[in-house]
Amino acid sequence: MSDNTSQKFIQTIETRFGELEFQSGYPTAETVEKLYDELDFQRAVQVYLWSNIMASFGAIRDEYSRRGASSFDALLYEQSAFPAQLVLTANNDTPYISGAMDLNEGPIVMEVPAELVGPIDNIWQQPIVDVGGPFGPDKMQGGKFLILPPGYKEEVPEEYFAAQSDTRTAVWYLRAIPKTRADFKVLADHMRTLRIYPLAEADAPRKTKIIEMGSTPIDSLHKEGVDYWVNLARYIDDEPARPQDMAFLGMAATLGIEKGKPFAPDERMKKILTEAATVGRAMAKTIAWKPRWPEELLYAYPDRHWKWIFVVEDPTFHTDNNLIIDQRTRFGFEAIGTARAMTTRIVGAGSAYVGAYEDAEGNWLEGQYSYRLHLPANVPARLFWSATVYDNETRSQLDNGTGRPPVRGSVHGVVQNADGSFDLFFSPERPINVDENNWVKTILDNGFFVYLRFYGPEQPFFDKTWKPGDVEKTK
Structure with missing residues (x-):
């Protein structure tokens, strides 16, 4: 064989993140490392953008849990939200009552008094059912809403407005509509009659605990940096894998975030994920504004x-x-x-x-x-x-x-x-x-x-x- 046939054929590609080298069509060791760093970073940014809507509701669930609220308790904001309460675009227009359900507890009944309006959403902030308003099955008259866990197959009693969630977590918030500021106290008293209990206790329901929030500072914003990913891994592990999320769940899995497996990123991955969260937030901010x-x-x-x-x-x-x-x-x-x-x-x-x-x-x-x-x-x-x-x-x-x-x-x-x-x-x-x-x-x-x-x-x-x-x- 001649010397020419044994010479290595090197191809160089210029990219936005540096020079890549291929030997006889195969990536060099340095190129492999560089490309996987970039691949993991790009996937992490996209997973951040995809998951921030889930991370927000997961953070609310966590904050309510820290406040001692179970699935069967409610947090009441008699004077609505205060500036020290960090909740995305919360308003001071109306009194609010809210909570988060863990549907692993089984079907949950919410007895809603008349004239309340708001959503019961899954963890992806998609409506499970509207309460009141033009789309609520109660037509502003209130009634017994029954929130069913994913995959629930048993027969549902007819006296309920039944709605099935496709996630374990359900977050809800309801408001009453005032005409003047003086109405807030009366409406808040009306909201205190709301009841939440397991369907299994329908014959003898427990008392609903109402947690009076007042101006108590809270922080329901999701975390950033590595903590964002630690919490996201927990939410993904907690929730059912829905068909519409499989592609992004697959990308998350390449980052070490996979249902049923511990999340234990090494130093390399922590660095990538930290930067990806920073860039993802900057992109989300730009997309918003x-x-x-x-x-x-x-x-x-x-x-x-x-x-x-x-x-x-x-x-x-x-x-x-x-x-x-x-x-x-x-x-x-x-x-x-x-x-x-x-x-x-x-x-x-x-x-x-x-x-x-x-x-x-x-x-x-x-x-x-x-x-x-x-x-x-x-x-x-x-x-x-x-x-x-x-x-x-x-x-x-x-x-x-x-x-x-x-x-x-x-x-x-x-x-x-x-x-x-x-x-x-x-x-x-x-x-x-x-x-x-x-x-x-x-x-x-x-x-x-x-x-x-x-x-x-x-x-x-x-x-x-x-x-x-x-x-x-x-x-």
């Missing part, structure tokens, strides 16, 4: 900067052709919990949500500047409306140190102008001659965003004959 979606679908008004919070009416983020994965990531990063009544646009029923992240000039909202939001007269909300300010890092209510909730609306004493319109102000200092109820204090060098909620949105909202102003920077 600057989504790539056709403007005619994303923006609620063609001449305003208000964006729809839900760009599709399916609360599972599906179209006929695919899963809208970026919209799912956007919602999972920014907000929490879905219901058909939240996503379906029905005149006079349910609710509608739009968000502002930029001012009238298209610049991000920042706490060191002063802004005005003008709402024309006759805000088209049959029940009430509200404007809530959120910290763009925690995505929770802005903790501005005033002791007042950063929300203003028709049940919060906001003062109307002579023509029936409203002017709301967001600034570090209260503007001269502006009523305190029309002002939200912002935090210097802290980005924020605003949700405008319409409860019972009316026709002028949908046909856009009524439009809110942009959030305008003022002097």
